[in-house]
Amino acid sequence: MSQRVLSVVASALVVGLAATLPAAAAPPYPSTEKRGAHLQRLARELVEAGAPGVIVRVDDGRGRPVEIAEQAAWTRRDHLLKAGDEFRVGSNTKAMTATLALQLVAEGKLALTDPVDKWLPGKVPNGRAITLRMLLNHTSGLFDYTQDAALRPSMLGKDRRRWTSDKLLAVGVKHPPLFAPGTKWSYSNTGYAAVGAILERVTGRSLADLIRDRIARPLGLKYTYYPADGTWRGSHARGYERDAAHMPPSVPAAFRDLAGPRRHGHVDVSGHDPGWGAAAGAVVSTTQDWARFHRALMSGKLLPAAQLAQMRTTVPVDPARPDGPGYGLGVQTGTTPCGTFWGHDGGMPGYLTTTLTDRTGGRTASVVIATEYWAEFEADPKIAKAARALQSAVTCTMFGKPQAS
Template sequence: MTLAAGMSALLMGCSYSGSGDSGSGAAKASAGQGTAAGKKLAALAQKAADQGSLGVIVRVDTGDGKPVEIAKQAAWTKDDHRIAADDRFRVGSNTKTVTATLVLQQVAAGKIGLDDTVEKWLPGVVQGGADITVRMLLNHTSGLGDFLLTPEFLPSLTGQEKRTWTPRELLAITPEQDPPAEPGETYSYSNANYEALGLILEKATGSGLAELIEDKITGPLKMKDSFLATDADWDTGKNSGKQHVTGYEPDAARLKEILSGTVDLPDGVGFAGAERPGDNVDTSAIDPSWSWAAGGMVSTARDWQTFLTALNSGELLPEAQLKQMRTTVDAPEEGGGYGLGLMRVDTACGTVWGHTGGLPGYSSEIYTDASGTRSVAVFTSTNFGIKEKAAATANKALVDAATCTMLGKQIK
């Protein structure tokens, strides 16, 4: 496998499949921890942090008005910040669910058709656009590959090159799937699909994406800590009022070892950032704005659960469009199926709906039950770091337990 393909496969987001304390957010983060389930989750979160997740935020809302909020971290990370349960976080590809919701709102209004071709909206912008529909972009069956797999973009992904990419520039370097597939034939996850959807939204509405998100989603739902990132200019310091979580990735040597079974990573290739303990680097300064409609949002666990709850309970879309959103194609690598910007994940305790997200230094899983009554969010302040065996095992145990708790099932 190529270098870029190996890194991309691990960066897409995680599928369901001395120790520190909660720091300055301790009082707020302890909500709900007095219960047996809360104590168990707190212990699992601390273990995950110590095993390699580094910083962990867990929020479980069973719909009874008493959410469990937990923030745990590895001891050395407290020198950078004291993590709190309401810290802001780069939610990565969870953004796709917001973009899809906006598209489906326009479908309900009769302004966009799911069977409209890409060429109709973006003439000459997407190769093969005359045979690709809006629906295919939404459920990743377009036949497009991903620009993440290109040598042109990889230096920006790792932060080694500082460049501001436009959606059209990213679509211009997007290859076809490997192996090739006809539009509508095969599910293959690609950020390029959602870059195109963002452009279609802007053309259909005459409004910018950030404005649409605020007007249609974050404003009405009072998601005051959620926004579309345009750069990496935020305060991750311990003295800030509303803190943004500091993200970390393994240094070049550790990254090479993590990828050894997937790709032969050349010596010295890794993420840009200040050196930190445990052979890590601080990736907080890497600009995520390239991800835009595919993954550019910053939010909090509470805010994003508010969004997913509103979506899956029918508050944001008419019944017909929500049904379309939940019509899935097989996506076993996602733990079940992929609809229109929404994952169906079949867990040991039941089926959940939501998405995953991954950016350098940030990984997230956020789900609700089918009714949108119950929700869960698990954030970790590393992406590649939780691919190591011990870290992956501890992270999975935490996500499994948090999801079962959300569904009202006993933690095993």
Template sequence: MSAHTLSLRHRIRRGALITALATCMGAALVSCSDGAGPAAEQSVASPAADAPLARLAQQAADTGSLGVIVRVDSGDGKPVEIARQAAWTKDDHRLAADDRFRVGSNTKTVTATLVLQQVAENKISLDDTVEEWLPGLVESGEDITVRMLLNHTSGLGDFLLTPEFLPSLTGQEKRTWTPQELLAITPGQDPPAEPGEKYSYSNANYEALGLILEKATGSSLTELIKEKITGPLGMKDSYLATNGDWDTAETTEKQHVTGYEPDAERLRAILSGTVDLPEGVGFAGPERSGDNIDTSAIDPSWSWAAGGMVSTARDWQTFLTALNSGELLPMAQMKQMRTTVNAPEEGGGYGLGLMKVDTACGTVWGHTGGLPGYSSEIYTDASGRRSVAVLTSTNFGIKEEKAATANKALVEAASCQMLGEPQPSDNPAG
């Protein structure tokens, strides 16, 4: 997410395979789609008004995004909801705009909100050290503060970069990881950085924050999310995943989106020039059309406070709108959350669990998310009254050049429509 690209999902960062795989967490293709059925044609606003956005969504789906959900709320009470997909994916799942989706690292904004609520109640201080809360669990914890965990300046690397964890990320190994185990295999940054020295995105930061929250409150993270966020906001389709069994998780009649990734050969080609991927290394799951793998069964529970939530476009926009309009945090904590460090790889800056992204049409606030088979970008304007969500049913698949271009055009157009600005002049459907 150019310097103003909307998501880190469109980049392969830091020049290593496992680093590239880290973008899965807070980025000759399929055949063109035929006419979509009713579920894939959802649109609430005027057909003429959102036709260009719908065309971009279908173009993105056919070019490699595979499945796309777009929801734009311009604050006028008439949200646009669009669901488009490549034709062959309909055999797995007829996509609808209100389907449940793994929102990945967008979860970090919820975790940060919960921490800042405790800060407002003087139960946690941003200047508390990790060692005070989690003695002996994090290397150099006596020099790392809660604030550094929140804005990714802790100096910690990412457990995603380790050979111990890679088989679980790709689904080749079925193992239940605890946050403590993940922190135990977390390396320092490469090259090394002192706590507070520089921004470097790490899921380990939020695993530690989840443990601090549970210790400070005496409640589980699942309970805190229900009590402080999803319950009060009426987010009935949002929950923290504890396994990969979507049929027996907290269920409603809502479907769960099927996610896909390129097979081992395509993945190797995508990463060619960045890293030499060992032959045969790829995601586990059933083979699908266009050299894709169905990754829906890969267990995301390891991502926990860093990326474990399942939601819908509407539910997550409800959360972000409440947050950025001041409903969930006092003004002092909202100001702290929006105090950013420079994070050009995210398209702007990173606050306390909140990204500031400079788009072609203005600044937006929110986060990105990614897990195997799922990527998302969800933002509001500064007031929180306008919001946009773009959910895509692949992560590495949109790193191929044509797919990345089409997906970027869609996100830019949706963001501009949310902000009430004309689509970018170079937009193919503008």
């Protein structure tokens, strides 16, 4: 995921809600059936606006969650979309990577004040001044490796090489630092590649094993894993982008020619290897599994209180808006008229995902949109408008706040 995607989604949640909430006194809270019908209508409108598919799951903590799957008719020949399908979580992975790092902090094996050079000597410019905390909250100043042309073939599905955290880190640090460590905020997947390399160095185990043994298995997350390649383990949502002939003009030429089967003016990118996301974005999960992860994380099941408090210690994403969205250690937060959310979002070709929770983990929500370029390149205003409406309604529903229908 790029900084542009994070900005687009955060804006949809924080700004969009203010525009859609009714000004008058709130009506009675609707039943699960009515809430589901309202969200299903908005999901259908998003598909009608051009999204190939949408999965929604919302749990307001009061009873049965709302689960929705809507898809364009032309995608049904590939797969019948279900609410429980696996999907690529993209940068939501960062929440798991940060959790692993904080578990090791709690065990005394790492410290948030550790300089990068302690674990990766000579690998990172300014490595003696960049701390683990700076890597986790994007204040390291490291250039984002996803902006390097060397990654483009993998991102387009044309190069299936296995990227390791060390190799991705090497790509990022070829570029000059953006600023002195700790002085500004800039979203950097390179920082998380460094964290991934540190985790593997400290434990002597792969990131895939750490996620499985420290998070997925203890929580019973049967459909959550760090894939060895582009192979899916179970029923999964198909992700699509428009093919080169139908690509909106705002998409740069270098990103237009995606590999994959052609369908109805689109390319099926589901078979792409997400390995280039690594510790920053490679995980596969389901909306049900991710809700369970959020509940465990925010309730203190995965981290002691001290480390959970560190995770929630944020820096402003926009220095001009110190009270606006903030970023902690692998999680972002924002305050809307319906409540203050925690979570993350993630994007890679074919998948744009937003996962949210409240401070306790008792309320959770996920929106999975089976296409991503509309946000990455601001390529489709119709999809963006419909996505804002759905994401706003989902957030209010999670907080138990009615919205105008």
